[in-house]
Amino acid sequence: MSSRRSTPLAIAPLAAALLVVFTDAARTTAVEPPKLVVMVVVDQMRADYVERFQHDWAGGFKRLLTEGAWLRRAAYPYLDTVTCPGHATISTGAFPRTHGIPENGWWDRDLRKQMTCTEDPRLSNIGYLAPVITGDSVHRLQIPTLTDQLRAERGAHVVTLALKDRSAIMLAGHGGDAVTWIGEAIDSWQTSPIYSTTPVTAVKSFVEANRIAADFGKTWSRLLPAARYKTADDGAGEAPPLGWTATFPHVLTGTSGQADATYFAQWQRSPFADAYVGRFAATLVESLKLGRHDATDVLAVSFSSTDLVGHAFGPGSQEVQDMYARLDQTLALLFARLDDVVGRNQWVVALSADHGVTPLPEQLVAAGKDAGRISSAAVANVVEERIGAVLGSGPHVAFAAGNELFFHKAAYDAIQSSPDLLRSVVKAIDGIPGVHKVLRAEDVRDASSSSDVMLRAAALSYFPGRSGDLIIVPRPGWVFAPRGATHGSASADDQRVPILFMGRGIKPGRYDEPATPADIAPTLAALCGLTLSHAEGRPITVALTF
Known part of the structure; x- marks a missing residue:
């Protein structure tokens, strides 16, 4: 039997929000x-x-x-x-x-x-x-x-x-x-x-x-x-x-x-x-x-x-x-x-x-266009090398997938407190073929009204506590996938x-x-x-x- 009219575990935190939405909802329509x-x-x-x-x-x-x-x-x-x-x-x-x-x-x-x-x-x-x-x-x-x-x-x-x-x-x-x-x-x-x-x-x-x-x-x-x-x-x-x-x-x-x-x-x-x-x-x-x-x-x-x-x-x-x-x-x-x-x-x-x-990407390259594949593992390895040279052996990267790079807290605290280390990490990622831009969480969290289209796109995707510490923006035609086709970028294709x-x-x-x-x-x-x-x-x- 369905329990649709009961109050499930997940709905409780939203009770106040729902009350506001439903109380103020418009109730008339012309059809x-x-x-x-x-x-x-x-x-x-x-x-x-x-x-x-x-x-x-x-x-x-x-x-x-x-x-x-x-x-x-x-x-x-x-x-x-x-x-x-x-x-x-x-x-x-x-x-x-x-x-x-x-x-x-x-x-x-x-x-x-x-x-x-x-x-x-x-x-x-x-x-x-x-x-x-x-x-x-x-x-x-x-x-x-x-x-x-x-x-x-x-x-x-x-x-x-x-x-x-x-x-x-x-x-x-x-x-x-x-x-x-x-x-x-x-x-x-x-x-x-x-x-x-x-x-x-x-x-x-x-x-x-x-x-x-x-x-x-x-x-x-x-x-x-x-x-x-x-x-x-x-x-x-x-x-x-x-x-x-x-x-x-x-x-x-x-x-x-x-x-x-x-x-x-x-x-x-x-x-x-x-x-x-x-x-x-x-x-x-x-x-x-x-x-x-x-x-x-x-x-x-x-x-x-x-x-x-x-x-x-x-x-x-x-x-x-x-x-x-x-x-x-x-x-x-x-x-x-x-x-x-x-x-x-x-x-x-x-x-x-x-x-x-x-x-x-293989088809884009054959057509003479800029395209390729970016390896999240390769990104993580490059970052580990740069941080390891300063902080010692890691791991310092907690998780890397697609556009998102998450650090272990101690590593990110060190990066934030060292402008030189931060620049070194960003430069290392920027040097990977296919990377257009690297953004910090601090750069995007309040940029949803930015005139910079890419910064605004990253800001509209950003949610505190769940998004990565660094956001990697690929160039059009470049994908985070070892094979086949994929999506996840701010290109018109996606x-x-x-x-x-x-x-x-x-x-x-x-x-x-x-x-x-x-x-x-x-x-x-x-x-x-x-x-x-x-x-x-x-x-x-x-x-x-x-």
Whole structure:
């Protein structure tokens, strides 16, 4: 039985904030609120995919473009363009400096170990088909989400779904009827006890009847005619998962002739996983009667496989193009089901992405562009050498990953008290190929209004106690990844994403007004007659009918 109306562990610190938000919320709107608010996040969807792939689409994406509003100049304004902060920004309408989720994970200075953005050692998750020992919650999120406000103000029923824990959790916020994701093993669907203390019947029924192994032996072949694919099928730098080559077709057979861990990795990196999530979402809409209650309900779905395929094959690959052609079909089926169950024009959808992605460096170099790979381990080694020459042997670096460098406290105290040592460390990092700039935490924490675009981007990503002591800004085209494609920079490749709205209260059209994904929640709130007082975004009024 769901415990959505109870007060979970994670919500207590937010009680005062919620009270202020809900008391001051606007309660009127010029249109009748939608029966269902739908948020769709397509993980790693670059803005230019719409221009590049729209002629491949005849289903859900095409419907969004023809019946909806397309914000063509949307981008994240911050540095750490990764999944957890992206989903938190979409759900809260605020940036990492405010919502408190700067990265997918960071060095916990108190526990002295790396923690993920949702990891909660106080809890054990609820498994649907097998026991789980890990615990997750939203306790690190500092402000309420749109769904939190709709639950508290309007009694909304909330369903969120994704392959990734951080995606489902950040979209939900501090409560929900069914908040579901999958763990590291096949069929390891789960939820957190902050959402439900027992398995949700509708979720359990679906996963029992729809085992992931049912896709074993299927072949992922190209959906479109061969001439529609404009890039090579074996691009430089591609890093397919174990058991696959860089070229089509891709057969889901694992390595042991059964549905093993390799098969599960292949399945997650295929369109079959997106199709599964789409069917799952449509089933929960019907079984939990979303859009048929007295108040506005919420469905939030994050399609994670586009990100996994993008990492493996890169944004210029035939695999990525094919994923979006197939996701177009999946979205068409989901939207048609919403029409049937909720009623056409009785629901509204916002679709965006949590970040973009940088092309494979090998392909950029081949095109004569500046690009390459930066090793976090190499950064840490260079820094250790410089500090060790002054302070003696370490380790002095506690954690290094991507843009963030964390020091052990004694080492950072010494660096702060020695300008010469600080300059030496910064100079050493600056000398690594691909590094554009090195910023200190002290430089960025109060710079969110800076005219320096890069400094402002770092400041919007910075959250005290969770962000690194040094922030490393890479040059465009350079990535912190040993293989495949990735994201996480302030380049246009990583920051620019699409924003599309469709449905009740939306004025169809193509709009060139600048926007950020932080505008999504305020826009949806306005359609429901609410105001998000913690939001840093604003309603995109040009795309509304009132």
